[in-house]
Amino acid sequence: MVSQMTSLSPSQAAPHPAPLVRVDDLRVRFVSRDATVRAVNGISFDLERGKVLCVIGESGSGKSVMMRSLLRLHPKKRTVIEGTMSVAEHDIGALSERAMTGLRGSLVSMVFQEPMTALDPLYRIGDQIVETVRRHEHVSRQAALARALELLQLVRVPSPERRLRAYPHELSGGLRQRIVIAMALACRPSLLLADEPTTALDASVQIQILVLLRKIQREMGMAMIFVTHDLGVAAQIADQVAVMYAGRIIEYGSAGDVLLAPQHPYTKAMLAATAKDQDRSLALEAIAGSPPDLRALPEGCNFAPRCKFAGPDCTVATPPPITDAGDHMARCIRVGIVAHKLTFSATTMPTI
Amino acid sequence: MSDLMAAQKAAADPRDRGGPAQPMLIVDGFKKYFPIRAGLLNRQVAEVKAVDDVSFFVMKGETLGIVGESGCGKSTLARLLMHLIRKDAGQLILDGDLVGEASGILLDGLRRSLQMVFQDSSSSLNPRLPIEQSIAYGPRVQGASRQVARQQARSLMEKVGLNPNLFGQRYAHELSGGQKQRVNIARALALDPRLLILDEAVSALDKSVEAQVLNLLGDIKKELRLTYIFISHDLHVVRYISDRVMVMYLGQLVEIGPVDTIYEDPKHPYTQALLACRLNMDPHERVDAAPLAGDPPSPVIPPPGCRFHTRCPYVEDVCKTTSPGLGDVLRLSPKQHLAACHMVHPRSGHSSAPAFAA
Numbered sequence: 001m002v003s004q005m006t007s008l009s010p011s012q013a014a015p016h017p018a019p020l021v022r023v024d025d026l027r028v029r030f031v032s033r034d035a036t037v038r039a040v041n042g043i044s045f046d047l048e049r050g051k052v053l054c055v056i057g058e059s060g061s062g063k064s065v066m067m068r069s070l071l072r073l074h075p076k077k078r079t080v081i082e083g084t085m086s087v088a089e090h091d092i093g094a095l096s097e098r099a100m101t102g103l104r105g106s107l108v109s110m111v112f113q114e115p116m117t118a119l120d121p122l123y124r125i126g127d128q129i130v131e132t133v134r135r136h137e138h139v140s141r142q143a144a145l146a147r148a149l150e151l152l153q154l155v156r157v158p159s160p161e162r163r164l165r166a167y168p169h170e171l172s173g174g175l176r177q178r179i180v181i182a183m184a185l186a187c188r189p190s191l192l193l194a195d196e197p198t199t200a201l202d203a204s205v206q207i208q209i210l211v212l213l214r215k216i217q218r219e220m221g222m223a224m225i226f227v228t229h230d231l232g233v234a235a236q237i238a239d240q241v242a243v244m245y246a247g248r249i250i251e252y253g254s255a256g257d258v259l260l261a262p263q264h265p266y267t268k269a270m271l272a273a274t275a276k277d278q279d280r281s282l283a284l285e286a287i288a289g290s291p292p293d294l295r296a297l298p299e300g301c302n303f304a305p306r307c308k309f310a311g312p313d314c315t316v317a318t319p320p321p322i323t324d325a326g327d328h329m330a331r332c333i334r335v336g337i338v339a340h341k342l343t344f345s346a347t348t349m350p351t352i
Numbered sequence: 353m354s355d356l357m358a359a360q361k362a363a364a365d366p367r368d369r370g371g372p373a374q375p376m377l378i379v380d381g382f383k384k385y386f387p388i389r390a391g392l393l394n395r396q397v398a399e400v401k402a403v404d405d406v407s408f409f410v411m412k413g414e415t416l417g418i419v420g421e422s423g424c425g426k427s428t429l430a431r432l433l434m435h436l437i438r439k440d441a442g443q444l445i446l447d448g449d450l451v452g453e454a455s456g457i458l459l460d461g462l463r464r465s466l467q468m469v470f471q472d473s474s475s476s477l478n479p480r481l482p483i484e485q486s487i488a489y490g491p492r493v494q495g496a497s498r499q500v501a502r503q504q505a506r507s508l509m510e511k512v513g514l515n516p517n518l519f520g521q522r523y524a525h526e527l528s529g530g531q532k533q534r535v536n537i538a539r540a541l542a543l544d545p546r547l548l549i550l551d552e553a554v555s556a557l558d559k560s561v562e563a564q565v566l567n568l569l570g571d572i573k574k575e576l577r578l579t580y581i582f583i584s585h586d587l588h589v590v591r592y593i594s595d596r597v598m599v600m601y602l603g604q605l606v607e608i609g610p611v612d613t614i615y616e617d618p619k620h621p622y623t624q625a626l627l628a629c630r631l632n633m634d635p636h637e638r639v640d641a642a643p644l645a646g647d648p649p650s651p652v653i654p655p656p657g658c659r660f661h662t663r664c665p666y667v668e669d670v671c672k673t674t675s676p677g678l679g680d681v682l683r684l685s686p687k688q689h690l691a692a693c694h695m696v697h698p699r700s701g702h703s704s705a706p707a708f709a710a
Contacts, residue, residue: 202585206631232632259634270559275563287560
């Protein structure tokens with residue numbers, strides 16, 4: 001009943017299958033007595049089945065807020081969400097609380113940054129996975145336990161039988177994150193939301209988890225939205241990359257386009273600021289200043305106060321998205337299209 | 353390195369006691385075993401060999417990077433250096449003076465010369481003190497007057513790029529992560545230290561802020577003639593900031609040498625694997641198999657022989673029985689490169705070992 005309320009009726013979507021995730025002009029505000037925080041300010045994107053979208057941004061860019069909105073995890077009272085989100089033609093904004101609970105963990109599931117807080121310290125690993133499975137599927141405890149064992153084998157946990165009886169504190173950080181991923185995959189979701197799942201891990205373990213996630217994602221044909229602040233992680237896992245700043249996607253495109261030929265000054269500056277085999281006698285090209293205050297966002301381009309190329313024309317209005325033939329998008333008035341490719345030029349005047 | 357030495361000789365530091373060739377810090381045979389107690393009588397049943405016979409030195413004006421996976425003992429080592437926990441064995445020599453012994457300098461003097469910046473910028477600041485007072489706290493404890501300490505705190509805030517009029521009266525929760533880490537650095541500088549231990553000091557920061565703080569660390573190092581011990585798991589950052597790097601595995605030092613030698617020609621298979629874990633920015637060059645499988649073994653019962661042999665691709669029988677030595681770390685010149693691996697040592701019994709010493 002509710003699922004038919006989406007904007008896409010089957011007739012409209014006839015030639016191409018509708019994208020799995022469709023987010024249209026999403027805006028999220030947190031309202032308190034003192035201030036209104038504008039965390040997300042108009043985000044739109046589509047995600048096909050079986051694809052991986054990496055959302056890159058610094059803390060406070062709204063990337064996690066956007067993810068949590070997709071699962072409606074924000075406190076209802078203090079959050080104002082505008083715009084539409086749909087996952088597999090379920091309108092997330094219109095679903096009843098009950099239907100939403102059914103959706104979480106089955107159609108869409110999520111992996112968080114800190115595995116220790118995502119697991120219950122008082123229950124054995126096996127019992128926690130069994131609980132997830134039995135919440136969504138009507139199977140016996142025995143069958144659910146068998147599934148749990150299968151899942152631990154899938155995420156390559158060594159001696160899985162023993163780990164099923166272990167408590168979270170008995171495991172290492174890498175193993176805990178594998179368990180959390182196993183739980184998220186328990187009901188074969190079509191969409192996995194991963195919020196910095198490898199940030200708290202060692203480099204050697206991080207790469208194990210990335211290789212594992214990519215393999216499982218491909219085998220299960222699962223779509224994934226992967227939030228990270230590490231450009232190297234994005235290069236390893238993304239099909240598409242969206243760069244967020246102050247609650248907007250300021251650059252979007254294929255992983256190759258965004259990471260190897262970035263056009264927005266912020267993306268360029270982020271890449272330049274990352275320490276990576278530079279000459280040690282030179283200072284790093286740090287981005288001056290700090291991210292904007294989301295309680296009082298400036299007019300125009302939000303990156304302008306920190307941008308090397310900013311002029312008075314940057315603060316007039318929010319730069320519109322400019323997209324080239326290869327679906328590479330940037331929001332910057334100094335970006336134009338030259339020979340069908342998005343091109344930044346420090347002197348270009350707006351081309352709309 | 354050589355121009356670094358020349359620069360040191362050119363401008364003698366009044367705080368310098370041992371001369372420019374005397375290492376800032378010599379660590380000789382540090383050990384820390386944490387007991388595991390269990391049972392009715394709470395008897396010791398085992399011990400965690402967190403730091404197991406580690407020796408190294410840090411030259412003046414140098415940045416020594418320490419890398420390794422979590423649990424390898426790098427943070428325990430930092431806390432041992434700061435005397436935040438008691439060591440079980442070993443000696444610490446600060447600029448020629450033995451620390452904590454009758455003939456040497458006292459802990460109080462050590463704490464003035466050695467300061468530490470921690471990873472978690474907010475939990476290391478007192479939430480109930482304005483940051484100006486947080487920075488002035490150290491000098492006050494060491495006997496400075498309220499006025500002098502305050503003046504010093506304000507000039508330090510300027511040094512780390514915080515306007516004292518704007519930020520002085522703020523509390524820790526009113527600052528961003530990068531600003532808090534700047535306060536922590538200012539506070540560490542308040543006692544005019546000679547050596548800063550930076551334990552994952554930039555790991556929790558965003559990339560753009562991380563670059564700002566790294567630049568700041570570079571600037572104040574030059575200005576205040578500091579020596580750094582930089583602990584991090586980010587191998588890119590360690591390469592950028594360090595002069596020399598030491599690699600730790602399960603409480604032991606496995607490789608040490610100048611940064612470019614370590615990064616371009618790593619000798620120990622563990623260092624090679626660790627370096628292979630760095631992520632490439634090119635989406636067309638993805639890693640298909642993780643260079644290091646599994647987790648490190650338990651430091652309670654470390655594997656016999658070479659501790660890395662359980663995960664090493666070149667393992668042979670000799671590795672499982674004989675522990676490879678590193679060589680005399682304390683006698684080596686800062687330009688030398690040592691690795692604790694049977695493949696490096698002549699006639700060790702490993703098939704890849706060279707026949708003669710190089």
